[in-house]
Amino acid sequence: MNLSLSIGPLVxxxxxxxxxxxxxxxxYIVAIYLIVIGLIGLFGVGSLKL
Numbered sequence: 001m002n003l004s005l006s007i008g009p010l011v012x013x014x015x016x017x018x019x020x021x022x023x024x025x026x027x028y029i030v031a032i033y034l035i036v037i038g039l040i041g042l043f044g045v046g047s048l049k050l
Contacts, residue, residue: 009039009040009041009042010038010041011038012038013034013035013038013039013041013042014038015031015034016033016035016038017031019031019034
C-alpha cells in the first residue's frame with residue numbers, strides 16, 4: 001500500500017476544519033468547499049468524472 005500526501009489538499013482540509021470551529025455565515029460555505037476539495041485531493045475521486 002502506497003500512501004502519498006500532497007500539502008495543498010491537506011492544508012485546505014485543515015483550514016476548512018478550523019473555519020468550522022470559528023463559525024460565521026459565509027465561512028460555512030467556504031469551509032464545506034475546502035473540506036470537499038481536500039478530501040478529493042487526498043483520496044481521489046475514484047470513478048467519479050466531473
